[in-house]
Amino acid sequence: MAETRRKPGPRRTLTEQEILDAALALLDTGGTGAASIRRIAAAVGVAPNAVYTYFPDRAAVDRALVDRILAEVTETDPGDGCWWGRAEALAADLRRHLIAHPGVIPLMLGGSMDGPHSLRLNERLREPLAAGGLDPASAVRGTYLLMVFVLGSVALEVAGGAPAGDEQFRWGLDRVLAGLAAEAKPN
Amino acid sequence: MAETRRKPGPRRTLTEQEILDAALALLDTGGTGAASIRRIAAAVGVAPNAVYTYFPDRAAVDRALVDRILAEVTETDPGDGCWWGRAEALAADLRRHLIAHPGVIPLMLGGSMDGPHSLRLNERLREPLAAGGLDPASAVRGTYLLMVFVLGSVALEVAGGAPAGDEQFRWGLDRVLAGLAAEAKPN
DNA sequence: ACCTGAACACCGTTCAAGT
DNA sequence: ACCTGAACACCGTTCAAGT
Numbered sequence: 514m515a516e517t518r519r520k521p522g523p524r525r526t527l528t529e530q531e532i533l534d535a536a537l538a539l540l541d542t543g544g545t546g547a548a549s550i551r552r553i554a555a556a557v558g559v560a561p562n563a564v565y566t567y568f569p570d571r572a573a574v575d576r577a578l579v580d581r582i583l584a585e586v587t588e589t590d591p592g593d594g595c596w597w598g599r600a601e602a603l604a605a606d607l608r609r610h611l612i613a614h615p616g617v618i619p620l621m622l623g624g625s626m627d628g629p630h631s632l633r634l635n636e637r638l639r640e641p642l643a644a645g646g647l648d649p650a651s652a653v654r655g656t657y658l659l660m661v662f663v664l665g666s667v668a669l670e671v672a673g674g675a676p677a678g679d680e681q682f683r684w685g686l687d688r689v690l691a692g693l694a695a696e697a698k699p700n
Numbered sequence: 701m702a703e704t705r706r707k708p709g710p711r712r713t714l715t716e717q718e719i720l721d722a723a724l725a726l727l728d729t730g731g732t733g734a735a736s737i738r739r740i741a742a743a744v745g746v747a748p749n750a751v752y753t754y755f756p757d758r759a760a761v762d763r764a765l766v767d768r769i770l771a772e773v774t775e776t777d778p779g780d781g782c783w784w785g786r787a788e789a790l791a792a793d794l795r796r797h798l799i800a801h802p803g804v805i806p807l808m809l810g811g812s813m814d815g816p817h818s819l820r821l822n823e824r825l826r827e828p829l830a831a832g833g834l835d836p837a838s839a840v841r842g843t844y845l846l847m848v849f850v851l852g853s854v855a856l857e858v859a860g861g862a863p864a865g866d867e868q869f870r871w872g873l874d875r876v877l878a879g880l881a882a883e884a885k886p887n
Numbered sequence: 888a889c890c891t892g893a894a895c896a897c898c899g900t901t902c903a904a905g906t
Numbered sequence: 907a908c909c910t911g912a913a914c915a916c917c918g919t920t921c922a923a924g925t
Contacts, residue, residue, distance in 0.1 A: 525908075545810075550899060560910050562900075571899065622809055622855045623732075657856075658849075658872040665852025668809045669844075685845040692879030712889070737918060747891050749919075758918065 529567050531557055533581050536574060540616035548616065550574070575620045580628030582617050586610045587633045596645035597690055600659065603638055604686055607663050615671040622668055635660070646697035655693045662689050716754050718744055720768050723761060727803035735803065737761070762807045767815030769804050773797045774820045783832035784877055787846065790825055791873055794850050802858040809855055822847070833884035842880045849876050 535556040539548040550571055554561040568574045589606040591599035611618060639656040647655055666685060670677035722743040726735040737758055741748040755761045776793040778786035798805060826843040834842055849872065857864035 527908095549897085551897085559908095561898095562902095562911090563909055565900075566908055619806065619810060622859060623806060625860050626856075654868060654871050655875070657868065658875055661852035661856060661872065662845075662848060664856065665848035668855065669813070669848060669851065672809060673812050681841060681844065684841050685848065688842070688845055688879035688883060689876060690879070691882045692875035692877070695878045695882065696875060714889095736916085738916080746889095748917095749892090749921095750890055752919075753889055 527557055527559065527563075527567065529577065532564060532567055532574070533577055536578055537581070537614065537617075540578070541614055543616075545616045545619050548574075548578075572624070576624055576628060578617060579621050579624060579626065580630045582610060582614055583628065583630040583634050587630050587637060589637075591637070591641065596641040597694070599641040600638065600645075600690060601683075601686060603641070604659055604663050605682070607634070608667055608682060611663075611667045612671070618664075618668050618671055621664060642693060645694065647693065648698065651693075651696055655696070658689060658693070662686065714744055714746065714750075714754065716764065719751065719754055719761070720764055723765055724768070724801065724804075727765070728801060730803075732803045732806050735761075735765075759811070763811055763815060765804060766808050766811060766813065767817050769797060769801055770815065770817040770821055774817050774824060776824075778824070778828065783828040784881070786828040787825065787832075787877060788870075788873060790828070791846055791850050792869075794821070795854055795869060798850075798854045799858070805851075805855050805858055808851060829880060832881065834880065835885065838880075838883055842883070845876060845880070849873065 532553060536548045536553045539552055539556060550564050551561045553574070554564050564574070568577065586607050589603060591602045594602070611621075635656055638659050639652050642652040642655045642659075643649070662685065666677070666682055670682075719740060723735045723740045726739055726743060737751050738748045740761070741751050751761070755764065773794050776790060778789045781789070798808075822843055825846050826839050829839040829842045829846075830836070853864070853869050853872065857869075
């Protein structure tokens with residue numbers, strides 16, 4: 514996913530990016546099950562097994578897909594408000610990006626979320642918590658709690674068995690942040 | 701799932717329960733993908749399509765499976781402690797039951813969680829929140845928040861990309877309850 | 888009403904072969 | 907190195923037929 518090879522073969526007709534683009538388009542239009550290896554291959558115009566030149570297996574495609582979405586999120590500017598407002602902005606933006614690609618949610622919750630952009634996002638979420646007066650250990654746990662909340666919210670929301678909506682999300686987020694604030698040192 | 705038919709056919713060799721038992725056993729031993737219709741059928745000794753006599757499709761089996769797990773949870777006695785302690789006990793017990801059947805988690809997050817025992821569990825979780833001084837609307841939202849937290853925690857935990865563990869769960873749960881307590885009327 | 892055998896349209900993945 | 911065609915072992919689901 515990271516190394517840039519310089520000696521193609523007879524013809525490198527594809528890029529990892531093109532494959533992920535096609536997969537994401539299928540996921541967004543056809544739902545979770547639509548992004549099969551075979552359909553992705555058809556979309557980019559190669560035989561199914563040609564995909565295995567770029568990714569070792571299906572799970573690798575899923576992981577790359579998740580990391581691709583998280584990459585967009587890490588570009589967010591949390592603004593210059595208080596720590597509470599910055600945390601809110603980041604969480605709301607994460608939710609927005611995930612809701613935009615509902616088919617990716619099951620992949621996130623199924624996989625390990627250990628890609629580079631996942632780690633970067635964690636750091637970004639931790640910053641406001643540390644600034645809010647949480648000691649380092651609590652900031653790490655608080656970041657994890659925020660991820661649990663956002664992912665859980667979005668999962669239940671896209672599954673459809675929820676009242677959900679912006680309002681419920683904001684309410685829950687504020688309750689979580691209030692709970693974290695209670696843990697913070699007065700500073 | 702609910703109606704009890706009284707006129708079998710030539711031979712009713714199976715029960716919905718037996719099918720669900722087999723499915724759960726496959727899920728627990730072989731992981732999420734192991735409970736295919738074909739494998740379930742093989743486990744109970746019928747042809748694959750015989751399962752469709754009992755359930756209309758795969759999704760119905762999944763829903764019944766989820767509700768079966770939640771049925772166990774609704775039997776929990778939250779004890780006679782304070783509202784905080786009762787909420788903790790119920791949430792921890794829900795987590796325990798889910799962790800015991802990791803393969804069911806993706807089914808819960810994928811489906812709508814609208815079975816009868818799901819509703820019952822919601823009521824049970826709402827009780828301590830209402831007792832703690834949350835007005836009815838906030839108690840409903842708080843219950844949803846608790847479900848989001850528990851399901852999100854368990855999903856990330858079984859996916860493996862998490863530090864997780866009892867301690868992290870308890871810490872997060874206490875932060876959420878603290879946030880809810882801050883919302884409560886002094887009463 | 889319940890079950891079977893056979894089939895259909897799918898999967899992910901592997902292997903041998905071509906360039 | 908990259909791609910193809912063919913195959914393998916799976917899926918969920920349907921249909922006609924037997925009892």
